[in-house]
Amino acid sequence: MRQLHNISALPWAFKHIAVMPDVHYGKGATVGSVIAMRDAVSPAAVGVDIGCGMAAVRTSLTASDLPDDLSRLRSEIEKAVPVGFGMHRSTAFDVRDAADWDAFWKGFDSLAASVQLDRAVHQMGTLGGGNHFIEVCLDTGGQVWVMLHSGSRGVGNILAQHHISVARTLAHNAELPDPDLAVFLAKTPEMAAYRHDLYWAQDYARRNRAVMLRLVCSVIRAQFPQVRYEEPISCHHNYVAEETHFGTDVMVTRKGAIRAGAGDLGIIPGSMGTGSYIVRGLGNPDSFQSASHGAGRRMSRNKARKQFTEADLAAQTAGVECRKDSGVVDEIPAAYKDIDQVMANQSDLVEIVAKLKQIICVKG
Numbered sequence: 001m002r003q004l005h006n007i008s009a010l011p012w013a014f015k016h017i018a019v020m021p022d023v024h025y026g027k028g029a030t031v032g033s034v035i036a037m038r039d040a041v042s043p044a045a046v047g048v049d050i051g052c053g054m055a056a057v058r059t060s061l062t063a064s065d066l067p068d069d070l071s072r073l074r075s076e077i078e079k080a081v082p083v084g085f086g087m088h089r090s091t092a093f094d095v096r097d098a099a100d101w102d103a104f105w106k107g108f109d110s111l112a113a114s115v116q117l118d119r120a121v122h123q124m125g126t127l128g129g130g131n132h133f134i135e136v137c138l139d140t141g142g143q144v145w146v147m148l149h150s151g152s153r154g155v156g157n158i159l160a161q162h163h164i165s166v167a168r169t170l171a172h173n174a175e176l177p178d179p180d181l182a183v184f185l186a187k188t189p190e191m192a193a194y195r196h197d198l199y200w201a202q203d204y205a206r207r208n209r210a211v212m213l214r215l216v217c218s219v220i221r222a223q224f225p226q227v228r229y230e231e232p233i234s235c236h237h238n239y240v241a242e243e244t245h246f247g248t249d250v251m252v253t254r255k256g257a258i259r260a261g262a263g264d265l266g267i268i269p270g271s272m273g274t275g276s277y278i279v280r281g282l283g284n285p286d287s288f289q290s291a292s293h294g295a296g297r298r299m300s301r302n303k304a305r306k307q308f309t310e311a312d313l314a315a316q317t318a319g320v321e322c323r324k325d326s327g328v329v330d331e332i333p334a335a336y337k338d339i340d341q342v343m344a345n346q347s348d349l350v351e352i353v354a355k356l357k358q359i360i361c362v363k364g
Helices: 002-010 071-080 101-110 117-123 151-167 191-225 299-308 310-316 326-331 340-345
Strands: 012-025 031-037 053-062 134-138 143-150 231-237 238-245 250-253 257-259 267-268 277-282 290-292 350-363
Touching: 002 012, 002 031, 002 326, 012 101, 012 231, 012 250, 012 340, 053 191, 053 238, 053 267, 071 134, 071 310, 071 350, 101 191, 101 310, 143 191, 143 231, 143 267, 143 350, 151 191, 191 231, 191 238, 231 257, 231 267, 238 350, 250 257, 257 299, 267 290, 267 350, 299 326
Parallel strands: none
Antiparallel strands: 012 031, 031 250, 053 143, 053 231, 134 143, 134 350, 238 250, 257 290, 267 277, 277 350
16 A cells, blocks of 8 residues: 555655556565556556566367367477577578568667667567466367467566666655655656667567567467467556647556556466466546456465465366476465456446367466
8 A cells, every 4th residue: 555655645746646456565566557657657566577578369169179188289389489598500480470570670779778689589489487378278168279378578678677767866756755666757767768668678578478478379389289269468568658638638657457448358377276368458547447457466476486386276276287396386376366356346347259178278
């Protein structure tokens, strides 16, 4: 609550702070908050994984098409998509994933921070670690979906850290209650540099998910040649957008929140053992047309590691083909809020299109 009050007290904040039902403590700005600002933006209110978000696609396969033993499919997905600190040995992207790759990579040359192009190129199409995942899911009708969660990888993190550090040095931020809430002001060189890097990193994250989705779909097609795919759904949940709300042009920061304008399709994941939701936005103006980005953590990673064991993880992910070792105990379902309760608490923000339950979960 103190963190939310600090945000709402910023002189550039517009109207109110919208708090999502998955809200929890974050660095500077609260995760699960939507902040609209006039002529300013706070890089910490985006977070260090710029453009982090979700992608999902419905397949023509049904549960009856799948084998009882899903370990081979999981293994092939893990071979196709590097996880953790892994990278591709050669480039994994092509024109099937997104357009204008040459123009996109040219934007790298004008980034403000010192980042390695070779690393960014070879991380394109990789998952990362933490709460990032790739899943094969079933909806309530038995239809198979592919879903994944990732962001802008190492390059987005470096850019975010650079700009947060720059913002903290600016004179107009000297008296803030929390230095991590430092902002850039409109029509300044610092704001221009941040917006350039921000939008490039958001595009990197979107393209990264598209590459991974194509790689996973290719793995599935190799085992099930008859498979067909519908149009993918993609959404950021750590990002900035220039929008108009209550008749005013503002910079909207969604940190742990998705856009939920009227008719917008979105993805709200739970934990690695509880399932997720495909939703359609209702365009609620008081939320700045937003909704939660997931279940939200209810305890820190350190607390989860101390409180739970590998046996607890195995019990809570029963029936899911996934890692069940100490390296992912901090992602145990009990460390997250109840996704069904979170969904009930935002029935005025989104309507449910499909409820998914994972049968394979890949983590770094």
